[in-house]
Amino acid sequence: MMENIEITFKTLTPLWTGGAERDSNRVRETGLLGSLRWWYEGIVRGMEGYACDPVGDSRCEFDAKAKRPPEEQLCLACWLFGCTGWQRRFRLEVSGLEPQGLFFVASSNVYQAAGNWLWRVFGGEDLGGTRQGRGAAVTFTLSVQALWGEQATLRVIPLGGDGEGVLARVAFLLNTVARWGALGAKPQHGFGQIRITSGLASALVEEGQGLIAADAQSKSGKSPPEFFNLNSFFSHIYQMTKIEHYLDRLREIGTPLKGYRQHFIPCAFDIRYKSRSKDFRTGEGEDFGMRPWFRDKWGTRVAHRLFGRSDARRDEDRSAGRIHVSHLYRKDGSWHLKVWGHVPSNLKDNKGNPISVESVAEQVTAFVQTMFPGSKLIDKFDRKEVLGR
Numbered sequence: 001m002m003e004n005i006e007i008t009f010k011t012l013t014p015l016w017t018g019g020a021e022r023d024s025n026r027v028r029e030t031g032l033l034g035s036l037r038w039w040y041e042g043i044v045r046g047m048e049g050y051a052c053d054p055v056g057d058s059r060c061e062f063d064a065k066a067k068r069p070p071e072e073q074l075c076l077a078c079w080l081f082g083c084t085g086w087q088r089r090f091r092l093e094v095s096g097l098e099p100q101g102l103f104f105v106a107s108s109n110v111y112q113a114a115g116n117w118l119w120r121v122f123g124g125e126d127l128g129g130t131r132q133g134r135g136a137a138v139t140f141t142l143s144v145q146a147l148w149g150e151q152a153t154l155r156v157i158p159l160g161g162d163g164e165g166v167l168a169r170v171a172f173l174l175n176t177v178a179r180w181g182a183l184g185a186k187p188q189h190g191f192g193q194i195r196i197t198s199g200l201a202s203a204l205v206e207e208g209q210g211l212i213a214a215d216a217q218s219k220s221g222k223s224p225p226e227f228f229n230l231n232s233f234f235s236h237i238y239q240m241t242k243i244e245h246y247l248d249r250l251r252e253i254g255t256p257l258k259g260y261r262q263h264f265i266p267c268a269f270d271i272r273y274k275s276r277s278k279d280f281r282t283g284e285g286e287d288f289g290m291r292p293w294f295r296d297k298w299g300t301r302v303a304h305r306l307f308g309r310s311d312a313r314r315d316e317d318r319s320a321g322r323i324h325v326s327h328l329y330r331k332d333g334s335w336h337l338k339v340w341g342h343v344p345s346n347l348k349d350n351k352g353n354p355i356s357v358e359s360v361a362e363q364v365t366a367f368v369q370t371m372f373p374g375s376k377l378i379d380k381f382d383r384k385e386v387l388g389r
């Protein structure tokens, strides 16, 4: 009888667990659970099972007085993660993560704009940050923190019946998130790349995959194309060859940690949004970044749907995008980048032609190889392997 699982992991990029909180100076399990639930919904829908919209009107509620079992009343995600009237089937205990000062880097060409945005998103003066100087001489400090751990542990403790079934499902979920997505909140800011070093037995992961597939068959459901769904998803891992020329033109936002360049380069914003800018006075140069790349290829509406609105006033609106980019991180001695995203099945270009997940993924590679010449796509999400279909 299996009582719990204990996974050891290493952070490859800082982890953000603050939910409504604007700081991530300690582990907040709710922040981790929120992101895990989102991924679980994507898996369940990808296997054609039913997962409700937990913030929508048709979200599940469990009525203990009704004479129907929970499996009938609840969608597959609410069964595992809980909802009104129904307790989550497990709890998490995390240890070995320490707070570290938050900072970013941006290309010197866009430094002021990127610095102003990130500084505001991560608290600005409200949370104790400072901004000094003007124009190109501006400097920022941030006082919020993210989490880091070389040997962190995550324990999953089942609650209620069928402990092994619950652990197996969570094992598959954690394996999927670590390989193809990100753990925790704010993945659009490069957080949450982890490497699981022990404790996740492949037999248990496989068992979990089989159980979720069976769940999906017994409780199937269709969901709107906007809903996160691994059936219309890509995840690419790139290995970079030479990034020195890129590193040379970066400036730091906030106070960098000594030696950080041995581990990660916090540049997701630079890649995803913009690393070069058109001069708005002279009109010279061009915007260069993943978002402008997609805007030039397929128009503003597609860029909005995939990357969120660029004219947004709040980070949540701007980043309500579907394509996420990790920071650069070092693994096995070389630099890597992960890019992943959900492409709504009804995505169309300006002329009304459908845009497939495959063509979006192709453009991502074209962009990455333009920004980082010589980078290689070394691994990618395989729908059949993960979803079994």
Ligand SMILES: [Zn+2]
Residues within 6 Å of the ligand: 051, 052, 053, 059, 060, 074, 075, 076, 077, 078, 079, 083
């Ligand atoms: Zn539900």
